[in-house]
Structure formats: C-alpha cells, structure tokens
Amino acid sequence: MREKVIIVLSGLAALVLAHNLYVMLLVLPDEAAQGAIFRIIFFHVPAAWTALLGFLAAAVASAFYLARKNLRYDAFAVAVTETALAFAAANLATGMIWGRIIWGIWWTWDPRLTSMLVCWLLYAGYLMLRRAVEDPTQRARIAAVFSIFACVDVPIVFFSIRWWRTQHPQPVVWGGGSMDPAYWNMLFANWAPLLLLGAALAAIRMRQEEQQRRLEALRRQAHAW
C-alpha cells in the first residue's frame, strides 16, 4: 500500500513539476529589474516553506512521542526532519546563487540568512545526535526534546524579515511586498510538487526507520544467544 502511495506521489510531483517548468520558463513574463534569475524564487521560497513545515511537523510528532511513547511518532519525526533538511539545503543554495547576482555577494550575516543557517545546523545536529545514542527509546526521547527545542528557530526564521531590518527582500506573502499575480500563482503552484516530493521522500525514510528498528531488534536477539 505504502509503495503505491509513494509511486503516486512521485508521479504527481513529476507531472506538476514538468508543467510548472514549462510555464515558468516559456509562458511567464520576465521580471523587469532582475531578468531570468528572478525565476529562482519559484524553487527558493517553496523549498523554504516545505523545510519549515517539515521541521514544525517533526516538533509536533516529537511532542506526541513524549506524550504517548509510540516509536512510530519518532520514526515520523526523523523522516520529516531529514527530508526537510534536504529542502533547507536547496533553499540556502538557491538563495546564495541569487544573492551572488543581485547583491554581488554569495553570503551576508543578515538575520534571515543567519537564522536559516542556524536552523539547518540545528537539525543536522539532531540527526548526528540520533546516531550517537544506541538505545532506541532513549534515542527517541532525547531526539524528541531536541527537536522541540530546535523548533524555536522556525518562527525566528519566518518572522526575521519583519522583526529586523534585513538585506533579504521583504515578505511578499502575508507582508508589505507585492508581486505580479502570475508570479504569485506560480509560487504556490510550484510548492505543490515540492510538497508531494517531500511527502514521498518522508514516506520512504519512515519505512527505512522502521526497518532499522527491526534490524536493531534482530541484532539484540543475535547478541542474546
């Protein structure tokens, strides 16, 4: 069943993405000031939304784990965290390439960029921490507490451009900035395939976490004999 869901999600993501790429590159009008590079926003912003949503979902699942002690919540938390980390890396990389052309620099210690990098490092630390603890229940408990702690950075990333004066562009979504409706629609339209892809990758990763747990149980059984 899960195999079929993963295939359907991936197939849908590929179809929507192919359509979006066609519209993005051949139909949408150019942005007057930035030229072609403006189109990076259609991956940069949805990748950030997917990542931040994944980190929030991981924190919720971690809270559920601490309340109910069901290891499926822990498997879900690690699956969405790892997938979200890949999207966060895509967000940082595309932002740096855009900044190189528009700002003339690859990186600046601006509150938005810095908080996103800190977010990435925190969740990379979460994954490293998991590798350091052998006992599954202890690992799940420590990781859940860490995930809830790391989640504090998510609203800081999101609201940083409202709370501080930043070099990063001001918010165009739920903010004071404005954008052509055609760009606006594409921004949301391209979030759909990234969400579908993220869900498919998280489902694969969750299955692997369950297999890993089975493997650890077999290993303990083998040592006990």
Place this chain on the structure above:
Amino acid sequence: MDGRNFTYMFYGFLAAWVILAAYVVALVGRQRRLERELENFKHLLEDREGERK
C-alpha cells in the same frame, strides 16, 4: 525570455535538483544496506535456530 543572468538561473535550478537528487541517492543506498543487513541477520538467526535443534 530575457537572457540576462540566464546561466545563474540555470545554476540555481541545477543546485536545487542536485541536492534533492543526492538525497534520493543516499536514500537508495541506505535502503540497499538495510535490506542486505536484514537478510544477513535473518539467515544468521535461522542458522543458530537450526544449530539449537
């Protein structure tokens, strides 16, 4: 399409997809390792079960 900065737009798209593709490759590698290790442990436990009998 306006040709300005087209190369860097391409690099941006490429970077995003290379990162996600690298993650998919890592997932495939992990899946293969898990299946191999699960198979090995199952055989090991079956062998030990046989030795006991």
